[in-house]
Amino acid sequence: MLTLYSYWRSSAAYRVRIALNLKGLAYRQVPVHLVQDGGQQRAADYRALNPQQLVPLLVDEVNGGARIAQSLAILEYLEEVFPVPAILPGDPLERAQVRALALHIACEIHPLNNLRVLQYLSGELGVDDAAKDAWYRHWVATGLAAVEQGLDVFAGRFSLGDRPGYLEACLVPQVYNARRFACDLAPFPRIRQLAERCEALESFRSAAPEVQPDAQ
């Protein structure tokens, strides 16, 4: 039995929901509200589970109640423990290309735009909403430009040829965030087309933020 501690709008949690669906793994979802109660991820009971005080967290009851933080660590774990169907290609170079693009999203775009960083900009630094939005869009535009170029190796197909995997599990949530903050996606046709093809699939539809049990 797998349990995912999640927040509907967390794009890191969204990545894991997609990966679980792609692998056809059933899971129980426990919501952790990142805003209510001063952030439920900081509450003592959740901190005891995940000292990183972030979502997602995967608990694998079959594997001794293993608790795994960080969305990409969870994706790698799922790939190792439940290898079929694979979400990474088999060839080491192709795996590296997928990981390099996924890590560009996870390390160069998302960390700069997550909730606690935006809160710090508004709070401690007194940045106004217009400048905060410009910050958000700057990192999205810079990062997606790199991802757009990187997608050329897939030549209009999914990262696994005929089906999506690890890369798309990271890309689609980032596109969701970009749309939410009205970022201009016009310069990124490969990204838009790939995201739209994924979003038509049930594994992505049922992972979407707005259909999660804690969506508001």
Place this chain on the structure above:
Amino acid sequence: MLTLYSYWRSSAAYRVRIALNLKGLAYRQVPVHLVQDGGQQRAADYRALNPQQLVPLLVDEVNGGARIAQSLAILEYLEEVFPVPAILPGDPLERAQVRALALHIACEIHPLNNLRVLQYLSGELGVDDAAKDAWYRHWVATGLAAVEQGLDVFAGRFSLGDRPGYLEACLVPQVYNARRFACDLAPFPRIRQLAERCEALESFRSAAPEVQPDAQ
């Protein structure tokens, strides 16, 4: 033959230098100066090699000139192509614990404190030096507190028991950055001790920023 495009002070490049040394792999280093010439990573010839416009980049001439961006994608590639000696544990749960801590450094601390982000704070947002230093130290302190707790599973030993690996390749460069910006490491005794034990080893000493050919 392996070629690493690197900058002496880039902590992401520093991670890869450590991993290459831990695996005993010879490599050629090509410096990419992140400040000179408006940032050599943005020059057309480098952009053609790495559209992400970041260091490090690993080129594996043996594997068809494969070019791999993103330090953690490079670490995973090295582990897959040159498996001995391993830098990750063998057990999937232990691998996940190592990756979750490494990703906490790579996704929650370092992206907020790298050069281009500090440049944006000073430039576009007009943040003064004191507030910028406070920003830097805030993310280091928050992130290292989580890493400190996560290290308890290793009980004062290296992540591979008697020797360091993937985790330490990420931790030591982050500690280097923290010291450079005079962050208080007193609350993190496990991190300090682990970093110091690593820094006594030749594989870490020869990867240190100050002994690189492009160090200034």
